[in-house]
Amino acid sequence: MAPNHSGKSETPDRAPLAVEGDAYAFCTTCAFSSACVAAGYDKRELAELHCLIEHVGPFEPGAHVFRAGDRFRSIYAVRSGMVKTMTMGVDGREHVLGFYLPSEVVGLNAIYPERYPCDAIALEETEFCRFSFPAMSELAARVPIVLQHLLRMLSKELGMASHLAGDxxxxxxxxxxxxxxxxxxxxxxxxxxxxxxxxxxxxxxxxxxxxxxxxxxxxxxxxxxxxxxxxxxxxxxxxxxxxxxxxxxxxxx
CATH class of the missing domain: 1.10.10.10 (Winged helix-like DNA-binding domain superfamily/Winged helix DNA-binding domain)
Known part of the structure; x- marks a missing residue:
């Protein structure tokens, strides 16, 4: 256990479990809540987004959420737990692309060519909000903040990958x-x-x-x-x- 400022030991905080929202508030680990609230939307105004959500899981450690080559139909927002994404090289070696925490979205890199390019594997017991991407795309065309947030999340993922590619x-x-x-x-x-x-x-x-x-x-x-x-x-x-x-x-x- 790590020492705190008083010299005592304590266990580390874990990422909080998702707490369900209500008629007005988003779930505490909602991948879209911060952007939507900042833009002045509350849950009532984004009822269509809420209706797209399907809660799935829990996935046990080591379980696949999706596999490379699977047809792309959905993106997955982590509600609790942690996920890694990885590909397998031609030499049979694993390459870990990234790790995802609650409120982060897995599967955005499958938008083109409409197949998941990697495996997503739970590292601990993990639950998700699953969004149908065709329905999400239709909503994004009508609600600009949803499209903007999707693009921001995709840009961030690409940015971190490029940073690690440096010398x-x-x-x-x-x-x-x-x-x-x-x-x-x-x-x-x-x-x-x-x-x-x-x-x-x-x-x-x-x-x-x-x-x-x-x-x-x-x-x-x-x-x-x-x-x-x-x-x-x-x-x-x-x-x-x-x-x-x-x-x-x-x-x-």
Missing amino acids: HTADERMAAFLVDLGERYMRLGVRDWHFRLSMSRTDIANHLRLASETVSRVLGRFRAQQLVYIEGRDVQLLDPTRMRALASPVLDP
Whole structure:
């Protein structure tokens, strides 16, 4: 358990489970709520969007949400849990594309050519809001904020992938990964940069294009420099400012 400011130990906050909304408010992990509320919409005004939602799951750890080559019909907004996306190379090696937390959307990269280009696999017990994409597209044509938010989410996903494609050091890649993940957990209400790594070290290494041994060495170095506290899968960023500076070549190219 990681130390807090009082010197006591406590377990890390987990990403909150989705709390159902009501006639006026969106679900707490709704992938569209922040954009819609910011634009002045409430749930009553977006009743059509709400009617598109189908709750699916839970998917157990290791279960496929969809597989590469499946026909694209839906996008999946994570309600609880975590998902990884991956492809299999011609050499049989796995390549991890990304990790998705509650309120984030999986499947946007399948819009063209209307087939999922990757597998999506639950890393822990995971539930989703599933949206029919043809129905979503029709709604987006009539409600601009929905289209704008879809494009923003797609742009963000493409942007992070391009950042990792750059010529960065192992320390920069790992720092960027931890800062980005910590910021996403913080937006979900997790406190003090204290979160749990649901993915394996091998998945992290694969995603960052590093060897597993390199990931272990970098994390050990960060721990020795008092940048992070690590116990098993529990992580706390002890000096987010220094860590953000180290990550800046990746996050702010």
